[in-house]
Amino acid sequence: MRELAWVETALWGQRGHLFPWSPVCVAAGIGLYFGLRIEPGLTVYAVLAGFVLCGGFVSWRWPGAFTPLLTGLVLVALGVCLAGARAHRVEAPKLDFRYYGPVEGRIVALDRSASDAVRMTLDRVVLRDTDPARLPGRVRLSVHGPEADLVPGQRVMTTGHLSPPSGPAEPGGFDFRRHAWFLGLGAVGYTRAPVVTAAPPDRGELSMQIFGLRMAISDAIRARLPGDTGGFAAAVTTGDRSGMGQAALEALRASNLAHLLAISGLHMGLLAGVVYGGLRFALALIPPIALRWPIRKIAAIGALAAAAVYLALSGGNVATERAFIMVATALVAVLFERRALSLRAVAMAALIVLTLRPEALMSPGFQMSFAATTALVSVFTALRGRDTARLPVWAKPAMGVFLSSAIAGLATAPVSAAHFNAMAPYGLLANLVSVPVMGSVVIPAAVAAACLAPFGLEGIALHVMGLGLDWILAVATEVASWEGARRPVIAPGPAVLPVLSLGALWIMLWQGRLRWAGALPMVLALGLWSGAERPVALVADTGGLVGVMTEAGRALSKPRGAGFVAGIWLENDGDLVDQATAAARWPDPGEGLIRRFALEGGTLIHVPGKRAARAFEGCAPVDIVISTERLDGTCDIFDMRRLLDTGSLSVLPGPGGLRVVTAHEVSGQRLWNGATVKRRQYARLDPKVPTPE
Incomplete structure (x- = not known):
């Protein structure tokens, strides 16, 4: 009983600070779903849904000291249901055999593969001698043949090799089949044949119109800024990375500056901040408006609209959606006169993302983004009100940039190392001299170029933007050339990252001195990581x-x-x-x-x-x-x-010698890796067909 009384006292002491734990519990349920080896049946979901309804009602109707524990269990069950519902909702036909022959479809996405080849994603696919009921919803082809003028919405034909999405390269590794399942990809492959036009672009759908506008903007930027600079500018403006060379990409990764390439929280936050600050400053210069209208809220609405346009033009991928939700949460907080940057706002953004796309939890982008944001908000909240008067005026922003880069770097380093098996020791230095340029030169110039483009005057702004990006690329190239710029890291076991994250979250979210107990699981996780052994x-x-x-x-x-x-x-x-x-x-x-x-x-x-x-x-x-x-x-x-x-x-x-572990044993029987597909694949297997690249 004494232990129960201690738990009750501890929970009462957390009142008012428990909401940030909500996404943690939902994420635990989602992680539990993806960790299962057998796909849950309808009965399991019915029981979990009943528990969610009954447990939620009890928590609401009869609140008490232990209500947070019951609510946490309800949220875990809700996470399992959300992930399961999403997995069934995105189900689409998958190719269940290896195919070589004509491929026809409409271009709905363009990017580049790891081999630096242009890669196109097709829908409305047609394959020779294939039952329409078995046609994949979407296929992705790397184009290794002659150069072709690929246009969004264009219907194309080629001859290619296709196969079902492959499983993990090793048991317990990254499962591309699961990733492809949630992307709607039913087949992947390559072509060495020419890609010819079968029909002109079809842009009747709004999504295709936006796609066409994105690529038109990207082409216009690269026409003004050739080379990797133009590719970098197009990437941070429209999300199109097809203009970036592999050498530049490797330099950005080795210097820990690759996050500047993706349209994520940094870019979305900088854009919203520039628009918000610019609108508020402009409105403040007009006394009748400044004295009679809530210019702070008007600026927030304008920044929210700019962020929404940026989301549409960037292609609306998962990382950008996540960034938009986080920025929108902060701006809506301004509209309701709440604190824009708080752990509650971060928790709300995480809940929205996990509800819309539960599979995002498994991506390094989600983990790194929320790790950095949670750490930054926690540390700066703790530092709020501290006396900084002794610092010179010029040193305060410099200290802010240094702290932001250091905190974000420390928070994301374990996640990055676990997923990409490398660390960048000089990444903090590279970020200190690059992130300010991105915020003070590149993003403002991009906003100015967008405003001047309707008048044909965007050239000057793009030139300024190019100067900033040239600086960042030069820093990346220089840092990447230093000895030891990229240090390899052994892959951790499956329990390392969850245990490490739980310990870090406990330190950041729990109130009181007991928060430092979170250091124990962090030390345990790092110990497990250091002792990790690779297969014989x-x-x-x-x-x-x-x-x-x-x-x-x-x-x-x-x-x-x-x-x-x-x-x-x-x-x-x-x-x-x-x-x-x-x-x-x-x-x-x-x-x-x-x-x-x-x-x-x-x-x-x-x-x-x-x-x-x-x-x-x-x-x-x-x-x-x-x-x-x-x-x-x-x-x-x-x-x-x-x-x-x-x-x-x-x-x-x-214990009795060596044992063989199969990927199927680790992955289990899930929606995205059914045994039926494997049997059909073998039945249609042609050994003369090479493996797709």
């Missing part, structure tokens, strides 16, 4: 690539092919070498095409291709054989047929 062996889901851990690092079975998977493995190992270097580490190349690696109690044998399969002479019962062809033997054989069911493999140390 990894196998691609095609069987075409095997990677084994040696004293020198991961050794790969071949120097070329399956480069995307090889890159992910090496990144997760915290290894910056390329595939060819990793292939040279293989301890016993042996003779012929078959590769062997001695494991504890057996041998891992890689048999890639038909010639290797013909040369295969059998195996011992304790061996593990990986093959791209059908094989028979007394050992544990993973050939193409079996790999289609298991997905990628990892070999881990276990």
